[in-house]
Amino acid sequence: MIDKARRKLIARLGAAILFGLGSAPALDALLGRAVRASTPKGPGNGGIRRGMVINLAKCTEGCTKCLEACHTEHNVPAFDNPKDEIKWIWKDGYHNVFPGQAHALAPQSIQGRDIPTLCNHCENPPCVRVCPTKATFKRPDGIVAMDFHRCIGCRFCMAGCPYGSRSFNWRDPRPFIKTVNKHYPTREKGVVEKCSFCASRVDRGLGPACVEACVSGALVFGNLNDPSSEIRRVMADNLTMQRKPELGTNPSVYYIFQGGDV
């Protein structure tokens, strides 16, 4: 026969389990209710989802106008040591930008060229999930933004980003900024930074600096949720590709390889 003390303990354990099952998350799981992840699904949450198309058929090889415009606009420093490099928009080879999709039999013109790349402003941004201070967050228009005042420099976001779009300030950037634009603050040692999709310009009704600087019309910026927008027209006429689509981040930056009539 079970002694009284053991019976009591078993009864208490049973009660504790029932109590646990009654808790909100457990009920949700039992009743099959959807549990909302920390990043709400759906494009932006405000009807707008800002995105970009990079049309490589129009992008001129060797041109760096978009890079320069971005770096001037946001006071991005130019370090001599590549280990210190701060990246907002930069260029990299086909095999690095599209690993998994790139192959050796692709046209030589593609394999040999540099491809502009930047933060993808993902619909499901891993950097937002891992940020412990909510310094990185998704705006209602889909832009993955940074609040530098909250960044503690932990660099979880750099580990989380599958595209290498984030850079850490190992050194004071100020002495390495060529021309200072007083309309955008610099950063300081100890914070992470990345492309902002020109949030500060967009909020004032302007387009991104890189798009404005591109003379060949290779960069198109717009609202991916608006079927009548220029960006959607371009995407309806051309096959577009995202970077590392298999990860489920759903980038808002799309690439065109062979141009149609745009």
Add this chain to the structure above:
Amino acid sequence: MHDKKIVLPGLALFLALATLPFWAPSGNAGTPPESVVKPGTESCVEPVEVMRARHMQLLNEWRDSAVRDLNREYVSSTGKKFNISLTNTCLDCHSNKSEFCDRCHDYAGARPRCWGCHITPEDHQ
């Protein structure tokens, strides 16, 4: 108690010395520095008394409004509109940061950490 003659005066002396800063009439808080504003500007974003007491809170509101709430315009209590920018609005009128912000902060012992990132007119020179 042994050595009462030594211990008691010793205690009294210790108490007197330990509480010296509270009762000794020394030191002087000084007068707050005069504020320096660009000539020709009459009023601040909000009334001067409000600014003096609450400018740090206002700056926090400005920061959150611009960075997190997508709103870069501030409407003051009198209905005037201001572009939200520490560098281009506050420091446009208060263009002499070291004589205005810094001098008062030195006086008050406040050390805002903003200028490693936010550009001041002094940075251009």
